Amino acid sequence: MSVNKSKPVYTPLQADTSGRFHLMLGLAEGAAALHRVIDELQAVAPDSLGRTRVLLSNTAEPFQDLGLAAVHVFEDTTALLADFHATLERSLMGTRLYVAGPEHFIGRTLQIALAFNLNKDEIRTEHCGTHARRVHCVHCRATTEDVRTNIVRCSGCCRWLAVRDHYSRRLAAYMGVMADAEAAGELPPVQEVYP
Amino acid sequence: MNDAQTLAVQVAAIEQVTPLIKHFTLKSVDGGPLPAFSGGSHIIVVMRGNLRTHRNPYSLLSAPHRLDAYEIGVRRMEESRGGSHFMHDQVKVGTRLEIAHPVNLFGLDKIARKHLLIAGGIGITPFLAQIEDLRGTSVPYELHYAVRSAEHAAFLPRLREREGERVHLYYDSEDQAIDFAGLLSEQPLGTHVYVCGPAGLIKRVVDTAHAYGWPGSHIHWEQFSAPPVGDAFDVFLSRTNITVHVPHDRSLLESIEGAGVEVPYLCRGGVCGFCQTAVLELDGELLHNDHFLSDAEKARAKSIMPCVSRARCKSLVLDL
Amino acid sequence: MSAVFKTDETFRDDFTFRNSPEAIRRFPLPFPEDRYMYSVNMEPHGPGPAGSVTQFAFDVDEHYVAECRERALVLAEDGLRFQALPHMMSSQWDCLELIMESFARDYPSHFSLNKHGNEWHWINRPLNVDQKFVFGDASTLPLQPLDYIGRQAQGDFVVMDQREGDLWIEAGMVTAQADWSLDFDIGMTFKEWHGPVPLAHEMNVFDRALKYLLNLRLGQPVRRLNWTMTVHPRLDTSPENYPHWGRDRSSVTAQNAGDLVHLRVELQGLWRLPRSNAILFGIRCYLISVRELATIPKWARRVHRVLAGLHPALVEYKGLARYRDAVVEWLAPYDDGSPTSSGTSPE
Numbered sequence: 001m002s003v004n005k006s007k008p009v010y011t012p013l014q015a016d017t018s019g020r021f022h023l024m025l026g027l028a029e030g031a032a033a034l035h036r037v038i039d040e041l042q043a044v045a046p047d048s049l050g051r052t053r054v055l056l057s058n059t060a061e062p063f064q065d066l067g068l069a070a071v072h073v074f075e076d077t078t079a080l081l082a083d084f085h086a087t088l089e090r091s092l093m094g095t096r097l098y099v100a101g102p103e104h105f106i107g108r109t110l111q112i113a114l115a116f117n118l119n120k121d122e123i124r125t126e127h128c129g130t131h132a133r134r135v136h137c138v139h140c141r142a143t144t145e146d147v148r149t150n151i152v153r154c155s156g157c158c159r160w161l162a163v164r165d166h167y168s169r170r171l172a173a174y175m176g177v178m179a180d181a182e183a184a185g186e187l188p189p190v191q192e193v194y195p
Numbered sequence: 196m197n198d199a200q201t202l203a204v205q206v207a208a209i210e211q212v213t214p215l216i217k218h219f220t221l222k223s224v225d226g227g228p229l230p231a232f233s234g235g236s237h238i239i240v241v242m243r244g245n246l247r248t249h250r251n252p253y254s255l256l257s258a259p260h261r262l263d264a265y266e267i268g269v270r271r272m273e274e275s276r277g278g279s280h281f282m283h284d285q286v287k288v289g290t291r292l293e294i295a296h297p298v299n300l301f302g303l304d305k306i307a308r309k310h311l312l313i314a315g316g317i318g319i320t321p322f323l324a325q326i327e328d329l330r331g332t333s334v335p336y337e338l339h340y341a342v343r344s345a346e347h348a349a350f351l352p353r354l355r356e357r358e359g360e361r362v363h364l365y366y367d368s369e370d371q372a373i374d375f376a377g378l379l380s381e382q383p384l385g386t387h388v389y390v391c392g393p394a395g396l397i398k399r400v401v402d403t404a405h406a407y408g409w410p411g412s413h414i415h416w417e418q419f420s421a422p423p424v425g426d427a428f429d430v431f432l433s434r435t436n437i438t439v440h441v442p443h444d445r446s447l448l449e450s451i452e453g454a455g456v457e458v459p460y461l462c463r464g465g466v467c468g469f470c471q472t473a474v475l476e477l478d479g480e481l482l483h484n485d486h487f488l489s490d491a492e493k494a495r496a497k498s499i500m501p502c503v504s505r506a507r508c509k510s511l512v513l514d515l
Numbered sequence: 516m517s518a519v520f521k522t523d524e525t526f527r528d529d530f531t532f533r534n535s536p537e538a539i540r541r542f543p544l545p546f547p548e549d550r551y552m553y554s555v556n557m558e559p560h561g562p563g564p565a566g567s568v569t570q571f572a573f574d575v576d577e578h579y580v581a582e583c584r585e586r587a588l589v590l591a592e593d594g595l596r597f598q599a600l601p602h603m604m605s606s607q608w609d610c611l612e613l614i615m616e617s618f619a620r621d622y623p624s625h626f627s628l629n630k631h632g633n634e635w636h637w638i639n640r641p642l643n644v645d646q647k648f649v650f651g652d653a654s655t656l657p658l659q660p661l662d663y664i665g666r667q668a669q670g671d672f673v674v675m676d677q678r679e680g681d682l683w684i685e686a687g688m689v690t691a692q693a694d695w696s697l698d699f700d701i702g703m704t705f706k707e708w709h710g711p712v713p714l715a716h717e718m719n720v721f722d723r724a725l726k727y728l729l730n731l732r733l734g735q736p737v738r739r740l741n742w743t744m745t746v747h748p749r750l751d752t753s754p755e756n757y758p759h760w761g762r763d764r765s766s767v768t769a770q771n772a773g774d775l776v777h778l779r780v781e782l783q784g785l786w787r788l789p790r791s792n793a794i795l796f797g798i799r800c801y802l803i804s805v806r807e808l809a810t811i812p813k814w815a816r817r818v819h820r821v822l823a824g825l826h827p828a829l830v831e832y833k834g835l836a837r838y839r840d841a842v843v844e845w846l847a848p849y850d851d852g853s854p855t856s857s858g859t860s861p862e
């Protein structure tokens with residue numbers, strides 16, 4: 001079965017020393033990935049640490065005493081994303097964005113980054129933690145969060161939805177399509193496939 | 196593109212706007228509208244001289260929504276292979292020319308949050324059309340225009356009148372220079388920079404932008420330079436079964452066209468890759484002058500861009 | 516092309532859609548050989564033979580009025596079947612100009628376009644439209660330009676912006692699609708949009724197509740054919756409405772396959788647009804029942820063989836799994852094994 005080319009591909013974060021400013025966002029286990037990048041920057045481009053800003057949530061990972069421009073820990077994702085948006089409004093060309101965390105977090109940060117014309121050359125993402133998906137129901141347009149199974153009941157219209165690999169960056173969600181439209185009630189067994 | 200798809204135009208007006216630059220207004224021979232175009236587009240003007248045919252690209256500087264005429268600006272080049280001299284010396288009001296449909300290899304990024312336009316000399320031409328497109332939007336932009344002196348600032352009255360504060364002029368004669376570092380270090384996210392003019396200006400902007408962390412996708416440049424000259428050489432076209440001689444001051448592409456063989460082309464400047472031709476045999480070396488092939492591809496010497504590249508060789512066979 | 520429009524045809528409910536013998540003969544069969552696999556298969560979109568679907572830039576046939584009515588019904592139920600991102604306005608005007616000029620030039624008895632500078636006067640006789648407006652001024656049209664003209668043309672329209680060395684799906688009028696959602700896909704790149712297509716990516720079909728399209732020139736459009744099958748002559752086989760049409764796939768038998776199952780062919784045209792430098796992707800949909808197809812002996816044999824030998828991944832992706840065998844069984848009596856000439860002509 002070939003891979004859907006819209007499905008995001010994540011790679012372990014590496015420092016992008018072609019950038020001048022580094023803006024890093026980490027949720028939960030993502031913080032450790034950011035720490036790795038900062039260590040890398042410290043080794044190859046220590047001057048850039050003073051132009052590196054870190055926004056975190058759900059973590060106790062220590063980042064002090066590294067000469068970073070700022071480290072902020074937010075009580076929840078909403079507060080983090082609000083600060084992220086405000087930061088982008090003040091940011092300059094030459095900024096590189098690093099995001100590490102579960103996919104739903106990456107998706108929502110990229111929605112914000114999109115509005116500032118940041119493109120793939122300026123963004124690096126690493127997936128950490130749960131593979132649970134956000135699913136967009138193509139019938140009623142509701143989003144069902146935290147989906148770990150191959151089929152799921154839509155939070156909006158209650159239909160059983162097959163969770164596809166077709167992904168929209170604009171919606172930060174995978175496509176969900178009625179699973180038994182061709183033969184009512186004919187559903188595959190529910191399996192946890194996105195742990 | 197090939198010559199079969201050209202439009203027939205007639206020169207309706209010629210104005211000497213600076214000591215070196217002439218402004219041509221072209222109208223359709225049949226009196227009908229010309230195709231609309233997007234700012235940054237260029238046309239290839241086919242000039243059939245007595246001895247040779249020139250095909251030169253010129254940016255359209257007219258307003259893109261203006262369909263009754265196209266306007267181009269031609270700088271008289273000191274070391275010309277004839278194209279700009281032909282335009283300046285042979286072309287008169289009433290002269291008929293063939294032009295290709297506009298092609299845009301220097302388009303504005305439609306989702307940019309700001310446009311930074313940098314022009315040197317004749318490089319102002321594509322921006323004149325682009326600022327017409329920008330006027331209809333609410334996206335902020337700046338134009339920085341460097342010239343030798345006020346006398347050489349083409350289209351200055353038009354710019355001043357329509358753009359006012361958004362145009363920043365720099366006169367070499369008064370030691371005014373663009374502060375590339377200052378300019379490129381302070382732009383908000385989502386800015387795109389566009390530069391058109393001499394090679395040196397382009398290099399300064401591109402290098403400085405990279406130094407300040409701009410990714411390549413936000414840096415746009417266009418350069419219309421004549422194909423480099425070089426030692427004469429011969430080339431054999433395997434499918435047409437003829438040998439073509441390439442004189443020192445004619446490009447490989449022009450020489451092949453002169454022999455009656457058509458090669459698809461778009462920009463004629465080594466940027467778009469459209470004329471890429473397979474090299475079947477080579478005894479010597481290829482002189483790659485293009486910006487399309489990767490270093491690895493250039494080293495493999497299996498492809499060449501005949502519009503700007505040449506060879507120094509005992510034999511060269513192309514798949515044409 | 517017949518000048519008589521079938522105004523009462525339906526593409527839903529009672530499905531009264533039928534092709535006249537003339538429409539059958541001009542049908543764009545997408546199978547030049549007895550087996551089918553993807554290819555880039557683009558060719559210049561130049562004038563085809565008189566009376567053929569490619570004679571003109573945009574084909575208007577006997578189903579024109581009925582299809583426009585069907586489109587209006589889809590849009591009334593779901594307004595998001597037309598969308599355009601804000602920066603795509605100049606491309607919408609480019610599309611309106613292209614379609615209006617083509618229709619007026621190619622079907623002067625049905626359409627007229629008169630211009631005095633930017634003051635345009637558009638007349639569409641089959642749909643009873645008489646509209647004066649200022650080209651470039653959206654306030655002078657009752658709808659956005661692509662919405663306005665899209666409702667007066669057959670087939671779907673997708674507009675792709677070109678930037679950063681890629682193509683981005685950022686505007687569209689999509690009511691007759693083969694199972695893809697504009698609302699979900701808008702904003703995607705060319706390859707992301709085609710993400711779900713199996714095998715083709717491994718064959719580099721989309722890499723090559725993208726490279727070709729990035730160099731598409733003004734005045735030199737291209738075209739290609741694509742195909743799938745649909746149960747009933749239903750144009751709106753959108754994912755959005757899958758709960759309504761999905762069950763049709765389970766209703767096909769070897770006895771009713773000839774009447775229920777339709778070959779659905781997309782004549783895809785691609786045009787470079789002048790002011791926006793974007794690309795218009797026109798997806799013109801033609802439907803023909805298997806029974807209508809079988810009235811042409813060569814086509815009956817050809818389609819029988821293509822379907823019988825179709826790659827399993829394509830059977831799956833094109834949604835044919837539940838009824839492919841029934842169609843093959845229905846066509847079998849028409850295939851005596853005799854050779855078929857290559858090419859798609861009826862003889």
